[in-house]
Amino acid sequence: MRRITRIATVGIASAALALSATACGDKSSDSGSSDSTEKSAAIAYDIGGRGDQSFNDAAYAGLEKAEKDLKIKGAEAEPTEGESEADKVQRLTELARKGNNPVIGVGFAYAPAIEKVAKKFPKTTFGLIDDNSKTGPNIANLVFNEEQGSYLAGVAAAKASKTGTVGFIGGVEVPLIKKFQAGFEQGVKDTNPNAKVLSTYLTQPPDFSGFAKPDLGKAAAKGQLSQGADVIYAAAGLAGSGAIEAAATEGKWAIGVDSDQYNQAGLSKYKDKILTSVTKDVSGAVYNLIKSVQDGKAQAGEVRYGLDANGVGLADSNPQYKSMAEVLAAVEKAKADIIAKKITVKTAP
Numbered sequence: 001m002r003r004i005t006r007i008a009t010v011g012i013a014s015a016a017l018a019l020s021a022t023a024c025g026d027k028s029s030d031s032g033s034s035d036s037t038e039k040s041a042a043i044a045y046d047i048g049g050r051g052d053q054s055f056n057d058a059a060y061a062g063l064e065k066a067e068k069d070l071k072i073k074g075a076e077a078e079p080t081e082g083e084s085e086a087d088k089v090q091r092l093t094e095l096a097r098k099g100n101n102p103v104i105g106v107g108f109a110y111a112p113a114i115e116k117v118a119k120k121f122p123k124t125t126f127g128l129i130d131d132n133s134k135t136g137p138n139i140a141n142l143v144f145n146e147e148q149g150s151y152l153a154g155v156a157a158a159k160a161s162k163t164g165t166v167g168f169i170g171g172v173e174v175p176l177i178k179k180f181q182a183g184f185e186q187g188v189k190d191t192n193p194n195a196k197v198l199s200t201y202l203t204q205p206p207d208f209s210g211f212a213k214p215d216l217g218k219a220a221a222k223g224q225l226s227q228g229a230d231v232i233y234a235a236a237g238l239a240g241s242g243a244i245e246a247a248a249t250e251g252k253w254a255i256g257v258d259s260d261q262y263n264q265a266g267l268s269k270y271k272d273k274i275l276t277s278v279t280k281d282v283s284g285a286v287y288n289l290i291k292s293v294q295d296g297k298a299q300a301g302e303v304r305y306g307l308d309a310n311g312v313g314l315a316d317s318n319p320q321y322k323s324m325a326e327v328l329a330a331v332e333k334a335k336a337d338i339i340a341k342k343i344t345v346k347t348a349p
Contacts, residue, residue: 041066041290042075042100044091046107047211048238049078053264054257055237055282059106059129061259062286069287070294075100081212088113096121102140102293104286105129108176109208114139125298127289129282130176132302140292140299142285146176147183147345148338149278149312150235153255154187155334156276156314157231158195159327160253165196167224169217169243171210171236173201175348180235180257180278182346190343191330198224199349202239214242221246221254231255231275241267248273258282260315277315281305308339 043063045056060076067074075098077091088105092113095103104127105114115134118126125138132141157166168184170177185197200220202210210216217239221232225246232247233255234240240257247254248270256277261267267274285305292299305311314331316322337343 052238058282062283150183151187158191167229211237218242
């Protein structure tokens with residue numbers, strides 16, 4: 001039976017009131033204690049929220065597995081459009097005050113808020129996905145070698161392309177997404193030096209809607225398709241679904257990201273044209289952190305997931321992809337060379 005509790009997001013005024021109460025001596029925040037003895041864990045979603053068929057859904061899968069396997073209660077909290085850091089602080093504070101342990105922020109945008117809230121709840125473990133800039137004794141930085149998986153996607157794209165032109169779409173131009181771009185471009189060029197890579201970003205900080213609006217991804221993909229691209233890789237969260245739709249509608253290849261998007265129900269209409277997906281074991285990272293807390297050996301510091309331990313990789317769910325012997329051979333060789341350190345993948349374009 002499902003027992004996950006979804007936490008409604010409150011506004012800035014409520015956040016200010018809650019923070020004021022904490023400052024005036026709310027002892028529950030200092031101890032991280034709860035009236036309930038039931039073990040529970042929580043995740044606070046990134047832009048796009050649950051249902052993005054990608055990053056957030058991968059985190060949810062980890063929480064769901066922990067709820068079933070570890071017999072815990074799960075809580076979720078959704079973001080709001082245009083929210084401030086104060087909103088994130090309030091969200092994390094509420095989750096911690098309710099006794100959830102760990103409390104996991106999905107995405108680098110939670111870094112400043114987790115740094116603040118973790119200090120107020122020293123007995124609670126906080127997970128921070130995709131960021132290692134903010135650290136603390138009770139913070140686990142769950143990070144990935146996205147550039148390595150993206151390199152493999154570049155190899156596959158170069159081999160599968162018939163026009164010699166492929167596309168990369170980034171949601172927002174931030175260092176994390178540049179890792180995806182750098183790896184992809186390097187993989188393409190190492191495989192076919194004459195190939196052309198079209199790279200497009202949907203928005204620039206502080207506008208992070210490029211992770212949340214499928215219409216932006218669709219428009220960008222159409223622009224690249226009109227320039228001859230026949231394989232498009234989008235690292236753009238929910239917006240990436242628009243790019244997949246555009247590529248599939250024109251009979252071209254799309255490459256998914258974060259989750260195996262071939263298997264995402266919301267994208268089933270386009271699955272035959274999802275060549276592969278760059279996967280990040282976000283679900284495994286979430287589950288492992290929750291289990292470490294339940295085992296009394298909470299993870300802390302940097303916990304890195306790379307190609308060598310299948311922390312990142314390339315999905316092979318599409319039967320058409322599995323039938324491409326030349327593509328598979330090139331990808332496997334590249335994977336082996338990266339693991340053997342014969343290839344060093346760039347983290348910036």
